Amino acid sequence: MSLYPTDENLLAPLTALLVVQVSVFETMRTGLRRVGSVVAGVLLAMAFSMAAGLTWWSLGVVVIISLLCGHVLRVGEFAPEVAISGMLVLGVADVSGTAANRIVETCIGAVTGVFFSLLTGSSTWMQPARQAVPALASEMRHLLGQVAAEWAHGAAPERKAAWGKRAHRIHRDIGWVDKELALAERTRRLHPGTRDGSPARLRLRSGLDSLRSCASAVQTLCNALAWPYGPDTFSTDFTARMREVLLYLGDALEAFGLLLSAPGEDDAVDADQRLRHLLARASEGRAALAGEHRARVTSDAATKQLHSTVLACIDSLIRDLRRPRVPPGAA
Known part of the structure; x- marks a missing residue:
């Protein structure tokens, strides 16, 4: 059973794998960076979709601005994810639906990673x-x-x-x-x-x-x-x-x-x-x-x-x- 309509729900488990770290604090910080990078890319893509649609130059501008936003937001290793999310959302017909699904999947994966870290034993932290x-x-x-x-x-x-x-x-x-x-x-x-x-x-x-x-x-x-x-x-x-x-x-x-x-x-x-x-x-x-x-x-x-x-x-x-x-x- 899926919480949202999509054929391949791969983003949520991939996000969970990427955000899990050796501690809950690091997992939460990594999850926030991951979610922030996806949201930033999606918002940029939606803005350019309403302003210019999908063209060769709008796609290039989205990539450049997305990479700059990734560095400004200090999302670390997830800076390319801003551009990836922007390109994926901009290149589909249903921009709003794809954007919502991508944000929801990312949030589910991040929450799952934090929950997994909370369940792991605390004896190894020290x-x-x-x-x-x-x-x-x-x-x-x-x-x-x-x-x-x-x-x-x-x-x-x-x-x-x-x-x-x-x-x-x-x-x-x-x-x-x-x-x-x-x-x-x-x-x-x-x-x-x-x-x-x-x-x-x-x-x-x-x-x-x-x-x-x-x-x-x-x-x-x-x-x-x-x-x-x-x-x-x-x-x-x-x-x-x-x-x-x-x-x-x-x-x-x-x-x-x-x-x-x-x-x-x-x-x-x-x-x-x-x-x-x-x-x-x-x-x-x-x-x-x-x-x-x-x-x-x-x-x-x-x-x-x-x-x-x-x-x-x-x-x-x-x-x-x-x-x-x-x-x-x-x-």
């Missing part, structure tokens, strides 16, 4: 962000381990430059994860019956902000250690203690990533306890570094600035990893 967070934290840990090993043995300038590039790439990837998480959050708000305040989601959101700040601190630290400085800038004891602190912070970052992505509360409790232990050891090492810094009196302003920057980056990492967040077991 998966991209939840899987990316521990990977990014592990990448930061490997970077700090690399810095600790190479800097302690006098890294070459090209190796120091590679630290900064790698840190910049991590910071950029965190921005991508933040977009994925924001998309999942919008989808949850559009889906009926979901709890928007689950501890796992709140922990992931608050922790991701901390992880972004950590990435900025790591990038600043890599740039600071890449500065050209003399052989007496850092003492042997300072260098050895610095290496220990960086390793502790790297392990703490990995534990922090596991805490943010923990699927269950038991896993989150274990990761939180390990994180607290590692931060305590890192804080002890930072206190020893401050003592080395105070004991090494120097009149060189550049050396003082370099020491202060390194200590400030370590302080920032410890502070961000200790930032208040939703604790395991919180409702």
